[in-house]
Amino acid sequence: MHNSRGEIGLGKKRSTSVSSRALSKTIDEIFIRFSSALRTAQIYEPNNQTFIGHIHSLFSLLENILSQEGGASFRFQENTLFFNNTRIKFDFFSYNNFKFLADEFREKDIGAIGFEPGLSDKELSEFIVLLANPPENKEASFEDISTQLISRGITHIFLERIHPYDAAARMKAEKVKPAAKKVFFRSIKHLKESFENNKENQKLQLKTTRRLIQAMVDLISRDESFIIGMTNIKNYDDYTVNHSTNVAVLSLCFGRRLGLDKEELTELGLSAFFHDIGKLDIPEEILDKKDKLSEEERKIMEKHTLHGVEKLLSLKDSSFLPVKTLYVVLEHHLWANLSGYPNYWKRNKISLYSKIVKICDFFDSVTTERPYRDYVLTWDQALSLMLEKSGTEFDPVLLKVFASMVGVYPIGSLVALNTEELGIVMEANPEVALMLRPKVKLITDRNGKKIDGEIIDLTEMNPTKGEYKRSIVKSLDPRQYNIQVADYFLAQEN
Ligand SMILES: [Fe+2]
Ligand SMILES: [Fe+2]
Numbered sequence: 001m002h003n004s005r006g007e008i009g010l011g012k013k014r015s016t017s018v019s020s021r022a023l024s025k026t027i028d029e030i031f032i033r034f035s036s037a038l039r040t041a042q043i044y045e046p047n048n049q050t051f052i053g054h055i056h057s058l059f060s061l062l063e064n065i066l067s068q069e070g071g072a073s074f075r076f077q078e079n080t081l082f083f084n085n086t087r088i089k090f091d092f093f094s095y096n097n098f099k100f101l102a103d104e105f106r107e108k109d110i111g112a113i114g115f116e117p118g119l120s121d122k123e124l125s126e127f128i129v130l131l132a133n134p135p136e137n138k139e140a141s142f143e144d145i146s147t148q149l150i151s152r153g154i155t156h157i158f159l160e161r162i163h164p165y166d167a168a169a170r171m172k173a174e175k176v177k178p179a180a181k182k183v184f185f186r187s188i189k190h191l192k193e194s195f196e197n198n199k200e201n202q203k204l205q206l207k208t209t210r211r212l213i214q215a216m217v218d219l220i221s222r223d224e225s226f227i228i229g230m231t232n233i234k235n236y237d238d239y240t241v242n243h244s245t246n247v248a249v250l251s252l253c254f255g256r257r258l259g260l261d262k263e264e265l266t267e268l269g270l271s272a273f274f275h276d277i278g279k280l281d282i283p284e285e286i287l288d289k290k291d292k293l294s295e296e297e298r299k300i301m302e303k304h305t306l307h308g309v310e311k312l313l314s315l316k317d318s319s320f321l322p323v324k325t326l327y328v329v330l331e332h333h334l335w336a337n338l339s340g341y342p343n344y345w346k347r348n349k350i351s352l353y354s355k356i357v358k359i360c361d362f363f364d365s366v367t368t369e370r371p372y373r374d375y376v377l378t379w380d381q382a383l384s385l386m387l388e389k390s391g392t393e394f395d396p397v398l399l400k401v402f403a404s405m406v407g408v409y410p411i412g413s414l415v416a417l418n419t420e421e422l423g424i425v426m427e428a429n430p431e432v433a434l435m436l437r438p439k440v441k442l443i444t445d446r447n448g449k450k451i452d453g454e455i456i457d458l459t460e461m462n463p464t465k466g467e468y469k470r471s472i473v474k475s476l477d478p479r480q481y482n483i484q485v486a487d488y489f490l491a492q493e494n
Helices: 005-015 017-043 049-069 092-107 121-132 138-151 164-199 206-222 224-230 239-257 262-273 277-281 295-302 304-313 323-331 352-366 379-388 396-406 485-491
Strands: 072-077 080-083 086-088 110-115 157-161 414-417 422-427 439-444 455-457 472-476
Touching: 017 049, 017 092, 017 121, 049 072, 049 121, 072 092, 092 110, 121 138, 121 157, 138 157, 164 206, 164 224, 164 239, 206 224, 206 239, 206 262, 224 239, 224 422, 239 262, 239 352, 239 396, 262 323, 262 352, 277 304, 295 304, 304 323, 323 352, 352 379, 352 396, 379 396, 422 455, 422 485
Parallel strands: none
Antiparallel strands: 072 080, 072 110, 080 086, 110 157, 414 422, 414 472, 422 439, 439 455
């Protein structure tokens, strides 16, 4: 046994797994309290009872940690959080709170925040009020907050400036949306080309596919909601091509929420991208047939899973393809209860990636117009249909995570407000309690006239009346209002 610090740390973690679990629970709670306190301070005065309540809970959590650990520091680095130098993992519930705080800190150039024993609740409360009301000059907010800490005598909280690498990542944030669009359309183009080339038995250019998927993974870690919104682009090109890109995007966002690492995400993305590659061998008359398929046609259609596996195995560059991809191609129409097809199934288990792709595949498909179906579902209709099939067709736990990802009012859905304006949901509210209050872009005024309106935050309150300025009444089907949701995403440059 070595006596290096790393070894000691590891040993300690192993022998006290219960207490390390308790610690990560405490850290989760700190994030919930911290983000709630900050959000409350953004709306109310410091003497507000809710705010005082949040500060009180946050303070006792921190005090507890300080007495056990002798110090508490949170460091945000490359979208990862370290607590006293240990990397913190999130489940999907705590992730939103982490993301909210990480964004707030990044905006103010804060890379790390530390608390020292002796911290008082007054210091904590003043600090959060400071964070909630940043100075006019955003460029200098780090200096400003640091100076204010000193001038107010807050001596048990210290800040560290963001690492230049992360600052650079933040600078690039304005470029995320144009970059996301580029990657999205390049993926469609690339997939189309590889499908066409494949018909002539050429190589699939898997290296390029891998690079595109990696680019998507990076972009998703920067702006998930925008990229999920892009999957509202339907039938831009050949159905299978556009659909495969959408399923890859949704699966990547989903996998990221499940905590998969970059390499795993790339494998998942590749698998999702190629899930329907076997459809290349199915005649178009069957693929796009308006009427119900005959028994024989249905059998041919179902063969796309087997054809897909054969096709991938016969590729010259198939060594670039993860084995998991073969499973997804084969299993993506199997149900959680093992019915579905291929129906001679002998295994009693379906791979995780197949279950993920199954959910994203179904979701994208029922929300897209198809010649053989006279209905298209809105996102919330699709979700409620899927929830009815939870446990039979879909894995119940995964489905819950997926539902929370696309949300009650998912990104890209058209909503009617109580002010009689219409809007498109642009960004979900990270706080579960405020799920019904996303950010919405106004697209018509009160008289139904189309406008290029501003993006409003539905948590905005009317200060004199003490009530919300606007609320969502219900979600609407964009086709009935002749609205192309995708246009609003594509028009949005930042
Ligand atoms: Fe399929
Ligand atoms: Fe599919």
